Amino acid sequence: MKNFLLLPLLLLTALPLFSQQLSTREMDRINWMEFAEFVPEKINTVLLPTGTLEPHGVVNNGADNTAPFAMAKDIADELNAMIAPTLNYGITGSMAAYPGAFQISEEAYAPFIRDILKGLAKNKFKNIIILNGHGGGQTAVLQKVAGEIANELGVRTLVINWWSYASDVTMEVFKEDGGHAGLNETAYIQAIDPSLVHKEKYDADMATAYPKNGTYSAVPFPSSIGLYQEGQGYPNFDEAQAKEYFQKVNAKVAALIKETIRKWDKAGL
Template identity: 80%
Template structure:
C-alpha cells in the first residue's frame, strides 16, 4: 500500500512546486494579495500594461485599440515572465473623437492618471514596466514622457511599444503591402483574436483615406475611420491563415524585443 502511494505523493509534490513557480493567473486582477506577494518582485519583476482607447476602426470593433494589446499581453506574458495589469481602456482619441461610440480623454486628465498608475506599479515592486500601447497620436507622446519621468524619479525601467508601427516589417512580410489605421494589419490582428469582431461585409473602398504627407493638409474630424499609410494599400484582402500568421509573428517579435531590452538593462547594471 505504501509503495502505491509513493508515485501519488511525488506527483502532488511536483504540482505544488509548479504552483509555487508559476502564479495561478498572469492577470493581476485575477490573483489575490497573498499570491501577488509571493511572486512580485522576486520571481516576477515585470508587468505589462495594455493601453488603448475607444474610437472607430472601419469594420472592426471600436475597442480594437484595447482588444489588440490585451490579447498580446496574454499571449506573451509567460514568455517574458510578466504579470498583466488591467487594460487602460480610455485614451486621447484625437481626430476620431467625433465618431459614434468614441471617447476622448483630455491630456490634462490622462497625464496624471497614467502617472499614478505607473507609480502604483512601481510601488508594488515591479522593476520593469512595459506599456503595450494600442493607440497612437498624442497618446504616444504622453506615454513616452510620463514613463521617462517615472523611470528617473523612482528608479524603475520603462518601455513603451506601439505594436503596429514596431511590427511594420511583419506587415510587409505577411501581406506584401503596408497597412494603416483600421487597415489590413489591425483588421487581421483583430480577426485572429476574434473573427466575430470583424465585419468585412460592411467594407467599401471609399471608406478609406490615405493619410496626408506631412504639412500638406489636415482635417478634424479625420474624414475616414480607415487611414491608409500608402495610397491603394492596406485594404482588408487577407484570409484567416494570413491573419493567424500575422498575429503569431507580431507577438513573437514583440516578446523577443522585450526580453532583449530587459537583458541589456541587466547587462548594463541599470536599476
C-alpha cells in the same frame, strides 16, 4: 512492490511544484496573498496595455484595447510577466467625432497614467512595459511620463507601439503597407476574435490615405480607415494571413522586451 511504495513519496514531493503555479497573470483576477507570494521575488515584470475608443473601419471601436491586451496574454508566460488592467480610454484625435469614440484630454490623461505607473512601481515591479495600442499624441505623453517615472523611481520602462515596431512584419506577411484599421490591424483583430470583424459592412470607400505632412488637414478625418500609403492597406480578411500576422507580431514584440531587459540587467541598471 518498491515502486508501489515510492509512488506516494513522489506525489508528495511534487506538491510544492503545483503550489508554485500562478492561478492567473491578470492583476485584477489574482488575490492579494498570491500576488505577494510572486511579486517581486518570482515576477518583476508587468505588461500594461493602453488604448482608446475610436472607429476602426469594420472592427470594434475598442480595437486599440483588444489588440494590446490579447498580445499581453499571449506573451506573458514567455516573459514571466503580470498583466495590469488595460487603460481603455485615451487621447483620441481627429476621429473623436465618430459615434462611440471618447476623447480624454492630455491634461487628464498624463497625471492619470503617471499615477498608474507609480502604483506599479509601488507594487515592486522593476520592469514596466507599456503595450500601447493607440498612436498620435498619446504616444508622446506615454513616452514622456514613462521616462520621468523611470528616472524618479528607479524602475525601468519601455513603451511599444506594436503596429509601428512590427511594420516590417506587415510587409513580410502582406507584401504592402497597412494603416489605421487597415489590412494589418484588421487582421490582428480577426486573429483574436473573428466575431469582432464585420466584413459584410466593408466598403473600400471607407478608407482614405493619410495626407503627406503639410499638404492638408481634415477634422474629423473623413474615413474610419486611414491608409499609410495611397492604394495600399485595404483589409483583405484572409484568415490564414491574420493568424500568421498575429503570431509573428507577438514574437517580434516579445523578443524586443526580452532583449531590452537582458541589456538592462547586463548594465546593472
